[in-house]
């Protein structure tokens with residue numbers, strides 16, 4: 058993979074915007090907030106490739122924010138998992154596998170999600186199998202902040218630490234917004250790092266749009282197997298990269314108009 | 329029908345101060361009207377449907393009639409044991425609302441397809457299952473659930489449903505009743521939920537003089553009415569946007585068979601069940617596309 062991470066992230070954002078625009082779908086805000094995290098995972102840190110899809114030691118990503126599918130689909134597309142043009146043509150089309158929540162029936166996707174609070178527990182099982190079989194792979198999961206309301210996540214957080222799953226790396230896309238309000242107003246999470254630490258996780262807090270910080274934190278976490286699961290709390294901005302979408306709840310729902318897409322492309326330097 | 333239900337609930341909440349609405353972090357551009365008007369009787373409990381259901385039971389114990397609002401599987405299947413044990417066993421006045429019946433959220437994928445909920449909820453003792461077909465029935469459902477004490481479930485399609493009833497008529501809207509939408513002979517179509525409108529269109533387009541009934545409450549049918557319908561037609565056809573196993577059609581067959589077994593029905597009618605053939609449809613597609621893929625049409629009945 059030779060493409061620079063900032064270019065990778067930019068291409069994820071542009072593709073995500075294009076898909077939400079041309080198919081009139083929602084959830085662009087959460088796709089833009091997670092774009093840098095996915096660029097680092099798919100552009101650098103994860104050992105994955107289309108021809109490794111069933112390699113037992115490929116790294117795994119269990120993507121819990123299934124609604125922010127356009128970002129993951131774009132990352133996989135850039136890495137060549139889908140036939141050229143297939144994503145744009147197939148996305149949410151009648152009969153296509155590109156549903157608007159991520160689908161395990163597509164290459165490169167480990168788990169269908171879309172119902173929140175499922176991926177971390179499954180990631181725990183995958184990490185446990187890696188331990189029992191002494192396989193070297195790492196298990197990543199990307200969670201929303203609002204999603205941390207779900208009790209299932211906290212069962213998994215207890216489980217992972219108790220079972221010393223140090224091959225598990227959970228990344229929280231802490232963009233401060235959920236569906237129907239700010240995280241702070243709906244169910245505040247603070248002190249979030251303190252909660253994970255109290256549950257015996259190793260925690261790194263960082264700027265989720267600082268590519269080199271994400272890269273070094275993920276690389277360190279991947280290498281450090283000292284009995285604790287890893288949590289990366291990535292402070293992000295919902296809608297990041299498109300000024301009029303940043304921090305706006307409405308962009309959990311709206312799809313970009315022609316004019317919105319144009320303005321976004323200008324901001325992202327495509328036009 | 330989603331907005332009709334919530335707007336009606338708002339009207340009712342103005343008159344009845346026991347109505348409380350909880351949501352699982354959903355309802356943008358739908359619930360504001362309730363939240364703004366009755367802030368003391370509204371709470372977004374976050375993306376935590378199991379806890380939402382339990383909090384509802386606690387509120388109900390203190391005298392509220394509590395409505396829990398989320399998308400299809402999240403307010404229902406995600407909280408099944410809370411619904412069974414905390415709500416139904418305790419006969420709590422909790423009304424589970426699910427938006428996105430069947431394939432209403434079509435392209436969003438299997439996570440959002442509510443296709444097993446009728447079977448799972450109707451089997452729980454004390455639960456009253458209601459699947460309105462159009463905005464007129466949704467309005468009636470809100471009225472019914474606002475005054476009904478005890479557990480209820482309302483399965484709401486989403487938006488844009490066609491009217492099958494004249495809003496001016498007063499419906500015989502109560503558990504056990506089958507609502508005639510079109511009187512006819514030979515074949516009686518019994519359907520539940522928003523797909524009733526679809527059946528009606530098909531019957532009319534084919535020029536058939538078949539009867540069509542909307543069945544908004546699943547289970548507990550009035551035996552006299554069911555017997556009358558069975559005896560007046562050669563074939564009964566059930567139609568639902570739900571899995572075949574254990575769904576609405578099953579409930580009709582069970583009721584008829586039970587009546588026949590004890591001599592309350594002189595002969596067992598032919599019943600054809602049209603439902604999703606017990607499978608997941610993992611491809612994207614509009615609601616119409618997915619309904620057609622699942623074979624939810626009357627086409628197979630034509631000679």
Ligand SMILES: Cc1ncc(C[n+]2csc(CCOP(=O)(O)OP(=O)(O)O)c2C)c(N)n1
Nearest residue numbers: 087171172173201202203204234235236353
């Ligand atoms: C179990 C469940 N409940 C509710 C929803 C509806 N829903 C979809 S996205 C969303 C908000 C997610 O917020 P967050 O986790 O913060 O994601 P992000 O901000 O990254 O989009 C909700 C409530 C769902 N998909 N699953």
Ligand SMILES: [Mg+2]
Nearest residue numbers: 202203234235
């Ligand atoms: Mg968020």
